[in-house]
Amino acid sequence: MRRPARVCAALVPLDMGMSGSDWNVHWKKTRGTMKRFHFTDQWKDMKKLSGDPLLLCVIVVLLLSLIMFIIYPLLRVCIVSFQVDGHFSLKNFRDALTYSNGYYLKALWNSLWMGVATAVLGTFVAFVFAYSLTRANIPGKKFFNVIATIPIISPPFIGALAIVMLFGRNGFISSTLLGMRNANAYGAKGLLFAQVLTFFPVAYITLRGVLESISPTLEDAAMDLGGNRFTIFRKVTLPLAIPGIASSMLVLFVESLADFGNPLVLAGAQFPILSVQAYLEITGMGNFAKGAALAFILLVPSVSVYMLQKYWVSKKQYVTVTGKPTQSTNNVVSPTARWILFAVSCLIASVVILVYASIIWGAFAKSWGNSYEVTFDNFKYVFRVGFESVLDTLTIAGISTPISGIIGMMIAFLVVRKRFIGRRFMEFSSMLSFAVPGTVIGIGYILAFNHAPFYLTGTLAILLLNFIFRYIPVGIQGGVAVLNQIDPSIEEAAVDLGADSNVTFRKVTLPLMIPAFFSGLIFAFVRSMTAISAAIFLVSAKWKFMTVQIMSQVESGRIGAAAAFSLILVGIILIAMAVIKLILRLKYQTTSSILSG
Amino acid sequence: MSVKLVDVTKVFTDHDDRQKEFTAVSHVNIEIEEGEMVTFLGPSGCGKTTTLRIISGFETQTSGDVFIDGELVNDLPANKRNTSMVFQSYAIFPHLSVSQNIGFGLELKGMKKDAIKIEVDKIMEVMGLTSLGNRRPSQLSGGQQQRVALARAIVNKPRVLLFDEPLSNLDAKLREQMRIEIRRIQQQFGITSIYVTHDQSEAMTVSDRIMVMDKGEIKQLGTPFEIYSRPSNRFVADFIGRANFIEGLVCGLQDAVSIQVGKTVLRFPSFNPDVEEGKIGIVVIRPEGLVLGKTSSSAFFNGTVSHAVYLGSSMEYEISVDGREDPIIAVSNNPVKEGFFHVGDPVGISFDPVSAHVISGS
Numbered sequence: 020m021r022r023p024a025r026v027c028a029a030l031v032p033l034d035m036g037m038s039g040s041d042w043n044v045h046w047k048k049t050r051g052t053m054k055r056f057h058f059t060d061q062w063k064d065m066k067k068l069s070g071d072p073l074l075l076c077v078i079v080v081l082l083l084s085l086i087m088f089i090i091y092p093l094l095r096v097c098i099v100s101f102q103v104d105g106h107f108s109l110k111n112f113r114d115a116l117t118y119s120n121g122y123y124l125k126a127l128w129n130s131l132w133m134g135v136a137t138a139v140l141g142t143f144v145a146f147v148f149a150y151s152l153t154r155a156n157i158p159g160k161k162f163f164n165v166i167a168t169i170p171i172i173s174p175p176f177i178g179a180l181a182i183v184m185l186f187g188r189n190g191f192i193s194s195t196l197l198g199m200r201n202a203n204a205y206g207a208k209g210l211l212f213a214q215v216l217t218f219f220p221v222a223y224i225t226l227r228g229v230l231e232s233i234s235p236t237l238e239d240a241a242m243d244l245g246g247n248r249f250t251i252f253r254k255v256t257l258p259l260a261i262p263g264i265a266s267s268m269l270v271l272f273v274e275s276l277a278d279f280g281n282p283l284v285l286a287g288a289q290f291p292i293l294s295v296q297a298y299l300e301i302t303g304m305g306n307f308a309k310g311a312a313l314a315f316i317l318l319v320p321s322v323s324v325y326m327l328q329k330y331w332v333s334k335k336q337y338v339t340v341t342g343k344p345t346q347s348t349n350n351v352v353s354p355t356a357r358w359i360l361f362a363v364s365c366l367i368a369s370v371v372i373l374v375y376a377s378i379i380w381g382a383f384a385k386s387w388g389n390s391y392e393v394t395f396d397n398f399k400y401v402f403r404v405g406f407e408s409v410l411d412t413l414t415i416a417g418i419s420t421p422i423s424g425i426i427g428m429m430i431a432f433l434v435v436r437k438r439f440i441g442r443r444f445m446e447f448s449s450m451l452s453f454a455v456p457g458t459v460i461g462i463g464y465i466l467a468f469n470h471a472p473f474y475l476t477g478t479l480a481i482l483l484l485n486f487i488f489r490y491i492p493v494g495i496q497g498g499v500a501v502l503n504q505i506d507p508s509i510e511e512a513a514v515d516l517g518a519d520s521n522v523t524f525r526k527v528t529l530p531l532m533i534p535a536f537f538s539g540l541i542f543a544f545v546r547s548m549t550a551i552s553a554a555i556f557l558v559s560a561k562w563k564f565m566t567v568q569i570m571s572q573v574e575s576g577r578i579g580a581a582a583a584f585s586l587i588l589v590g591i592i593l594i595a596m597a598v599i600k601l602i603l604r605l606k607y608q609t610t611s612s613i614l615s616g
Numbered sequence: 617m618s619v620k621l622v623d624v625t626k627v628f629t630d631h632d633d634r635q636k637e638f639t640a641v642s643h644v645n646i647e648i649e650e651g652e653m654v655t656f657l658g659p660s661g662c663g664k665t666t667t668l669r670i671i672s673g674f675e676t677q678t679s680g681d682v683f684i685d686g687e688l689v690n691d692l693p694a695n696k697r698n699t700s701m702v703f704q705s706y707a708i709f710p711h712l713s714v715s716q717n718i719g720f721g722l723e724l725k726g727m728k729k730d731a732i733k734i735e736v737d738k739i740m741e742v743m744g745l746t747s748l749g750n751r752r753p754s755q756l757s758g759g760q761q762q763r764v765a766l767a768r769a770i771v772n773k774p775r776v777l778l779f780d781e782p783l784s785n786l787d788a789k790l791r792e793q794m795r796i797e798i799r800r801i802q803q804q805f806g807i808t809s810i811y812v813t814h815d816q817s818e819a820m821t822v823s824d825r826i827m828v829m830d831k832g833e834i835k836q837l838g839t840p841f842e843i844y845s846r847p848s849n850r851f852v853a854d855f856i857g858r859a860n861f862i863e864g865l866v867c868g869l870q871d872a873v874s875i876q877v878g879k880t881v882l883r884f885p886s887f888n889p890d891v892e893e894g895k896i897g898i899v900v901i902r903p904e905g906l907v908l909g910k911t912s913s914s915a916f917f918n919g920t921v922s923h924a925v926y927l928g929s930s931m932e933y934e935i936s937v938d939g940r941e942d943p944i945i946a947v948s949n950n951p952v953k954e955g956f957f958h959v960g961d962p963v964g965i966s967f968d969p970v971s972a973h974v975i976s977g978s
Contacts, residue, residue, distance in 0.1 A: 506705050526720075527711075
């Protein structure tokens with residue numbers, strides 16, 4: 020039970036004493052009172068902040084940077100797309116949608132239905148996997164868990180690359196094994212496969228959390244009341260998981276819509292995809308207005324579905340995703356079903372393994388499709404041509420990740436524990452980059468920072484800024500999760516013992532947040548290293564990015580080099596993860612990482 | 617005077633409907649003596665925790681004054697009040713060892729390391745925590761965590777020690793043990809203490825005085841004896857322990873009060889000052905004050921046993937009496953000697969007026 024005392028703690032602008040969950044409750048409940056106490060409250064907040072100039076400074080700087088590097092570029096996309104010769108006009112949209120007999124209209128349609136298909140299929144695969152692992156007690160759970168999380172740490176176009184290698188014109192299965200001459204892996208089917216492979220792990224992690232948090236005792240109770248196994252699944256397990264399923268479908272839809280790497284390789288001219296077309300419009304034809312219009316069209320469904328997920332579906336979850344997973348001891352799955360689920364899981368796992376095996380093999384094969392002789396030629400080639408891009412990428416990810424993590428933690432702390440004008444704006448804008456497709460961000464950055472006073476095109480700064488602000492949400496999520504777990508009375512205890520809010524943060528809150536900071540760092544690093552959609556707009560002759568280089572190898576048909584390059588990228592990520600995990604284990608005695616949860 | 621609340625009121629605005637206001641604490645006045653231990657007791661939502669948090673400074677009262685050691689502390693933030701709180705969840709810093717936790721407050725005061733160590737060791741010995749100094753909080757049992765929380769609060773020599781339902785996370789047996797220990801340590805150090813609980817037996821065990829609260833108001837402030845045997849009103853009598861209420865007309869009021877119930881008139885020596893002649897008075901009689909026997913015309917009530925529960929050390933009865941809505945509750949504390957009654961047995965109920973107390977019926 021929540022005591023009224025705590026829920027109300029913040030009417031008095033008290034900076035301690037509310038956990039994140041309390042804060043949520045408070046936030047929801049206070050909206051009503053806001054109008055009446057609006058001015059007095061805000062005035063009190065400001066008065067309190069003015070007594071803490073350092074805090075005030077931090078808040079102002081953060082708000083300004085969020086406006087500058089997240090809101091402003093998006094605003095530029097809107098302005099440019101709705102403007103012709105300095106006047107408001109819908110001409111760009113009209114042009115875009117009527118271009119070449121509705122070619123872009125087709126692209127929009129393709130993107131949308133590909134999004135729906137990926138969402139449904141990806142969630143289904145993920146659910147089968149998650150259900151098998153949490154409920155059916157199949158053998159080799161650890162192995163399957165690792166399999167499902169591998170795609171998360173790989174560049175997002177690995178699936179596409181593997182498809183080309185297996186089913187393309189020179190594909191191992193299509194050409195070498197089956198002897199087909201003109202196999203075509205491009206188009207809808209190949210892209211769907213690649214996207215499901217790339218994104219089902221995201222859904223898997225969500226659904227595993229949801230299923231784990233459904234107490235097996237509920238199923239035991241249903242069985243006890245005389246339900247047979249199928250009825251239990253239909254009437255208890257599935258209904259409880261529905262909000263999680265809905266949520267993961269919406270997330271996959273947004274991911275698929277934003278995906279750039281896979282469609283760039285696989286979509287082709289016959290099957291246009293919006294994100295790729297927007298890119299081609301800008302870099303290929305230099306038509307910024309039309310590109311911006313396409314980006315805007317892409318932005319609308321992404322952001323609306325994301326909002327739906329965040330503010331509606333995710334609130335409907337019956338059970339929290341956090342908390343200790345309960346070990347299932349019941350036998351709610353019949354032996355037959357168990358073996359069927361095991362077989363399906365094996366099938367999914369073998370597809371994943373096949374994909375990665377072909378990448379590894381391709382990296383060492385002399386000439387994929389013609390000669391499978393093992394050589395190091397590809398690696399030699401990559402080091403000769405791409406070594407510089409490896410260094411650049413490491414520099415960019417290495418600098419931006421920690422900064423992004425620190426800003427994320429700071430925002431998490433401010434948003435959860437402090438009261439100030441613009442707090443909700445801070446929360447909203449910083450989480451926005453999760454919703455906005457990278458392509459749109461990339462176009463926004465080009466439009467925003469291509470002329471005085473912000474002439475940043477081609478510099479290291481534009482890449483860094485983009486990465487820092489793009490991966491802030493990762494740090495925020497980690498920070499909020501930890502703050503939710505810190506009992507507010509722990510901070511109260513410190514205040515009670517004589518600490519002011521500064522000392523409390525330094526000596527109590529911060530040390531408790533550090534392990535989460537490092538595990539957030541892993542995730543942000545992985546995402547920075549594997550990013551492509553925004554980066555492809557911002558790289559230059561001076562600053563190269565590995566994923567973009569891999570893409571250009573694929574485009575020029577050097578599949579082996581692309582595979583070797585990808586392998587090096589994954590290798591770097593694995594090493595970085597190991598190092599951070601080692602630090603965590605040695606220094607903070609925790610093993611938390613994205614792979615364990 | 618160690619702690620003094622003058623007309624303290626706390627009004628929360630309803631979150632959903634801003635027109636609605638909720639008074640959590642209403643015009644609370646109390647003076648707590650040096651070295652005294654006072655319990656705030658009441659059902660959940662009665663305002664006891666809010667009052668405690670106002671004293672600690674985590675909550676600011678809407679109106680009224682808070683004095684600690686004669687100093688007005690209304691504008692003093694929580695960290696400058698020199699009060700120490702023992703939290704319901706213990707709130708032990710998970711990243712610090714036991715001795716670092718206990719020494720936290722002293723360190724903030726800028727005390728030297730050696731001095732801190734001496735103080736911490738001393739308190740750990742008193743609390744039976746010696747040898748646990750290097751442990752992490754996660755390696756401690758619930759009872760040990762409780763002791764650490766208490767040690768961390770006491771070591772600062774606070775002006776007031778505040779307990780926020782400190783035992784509610786312990787199992788029943790440990791709870792009984794800890795409350796005796798808390799009382800022992802409080803008396804040993806002579807620290808003025810305020811203790812919040814909803815458990816009346818806990819309140820009885822640890823307190824010099826108990827403040828019973830309901831809906832933000834003080835219902836009674838008194839010693840455990842006064843609260844139980846001389847309740848000021850029906851709420852207190854009903855909330856603390858169990859009681860039978862017998863209504864009657866006050867027909868005489870001198871050294872004792874005379875009450876007419878039905879045709880009988882009884883004289884009770886103990887009554888509240890607000891009992892008025894010619895009005896309704898309520899006789900409060902505890903179950904253990906009733907004597908059961910055979911039905912007879914001299915018995916106060918005659919009735920039938922409707923429930924009988926054997927508890928080993930005692931026997932509890934519910935007796936239905938004609939003309940009364942509520943059954944009479946009686947306890948026999950030595951059933952083997954006093955004899956057993958069974959469901960359906962007719963039974964006569966009588967009592968000595970000395971064991972009863974009369975409160976006003978209005």
